[in-house]
Amino acid sequence: MITGELKSKIDKLWEEFWTGGITNPLSVIEQISFLMFARLLDINETANEKRATRTGKKEQELRWFHFQNLSGEEMLPLVRDRVFPHFKTIALDEAGVGE
Numbered sequence: 001m002i003t004g005e006l007k008s009k010i011d012k013l014w015e016e017f018w019t020g021g022i023t024n025p026l027s028v029i030e031q032i033s034f035l036m037f038a039r040l041l042d043i044n045e046t047a048n049e050k051r052a053t054r055t056g057k058k059e060q061e062l063r064w065f066h067f068q069n070l071s072g073e074e075m076l077p078l079v080r081d082r083v084f085p086h087f088k089t090i091a092l093d094e095a096g097v098g099e
Helices: 004-019 025-051 073-096
Strands: none
Touching: 004 025, 025 073
16 A cells, blocks of 8 residues: 555656546546656656766756656647657557567
């Protein structure tokens, strides 16, 4: 059972979705899952950057780090039009589709 601070954070996030008009529990769970996936990708990318030497590459703009504090109006088109298609590309690459 989830208790304490984690439960409070989940309840707050649930309330944000609810007040934003997303009331279907499955939709909320789906959206939270996407956000968690984006965050985990960012954690992994940060670890990879620390292991790698500096190459002079610019940071990736589709990372959680860059869009986590955007407003809903700024975040929606970025996540919908760029981040989700990127997730699809990653999934297809890992599945070996298109090879």
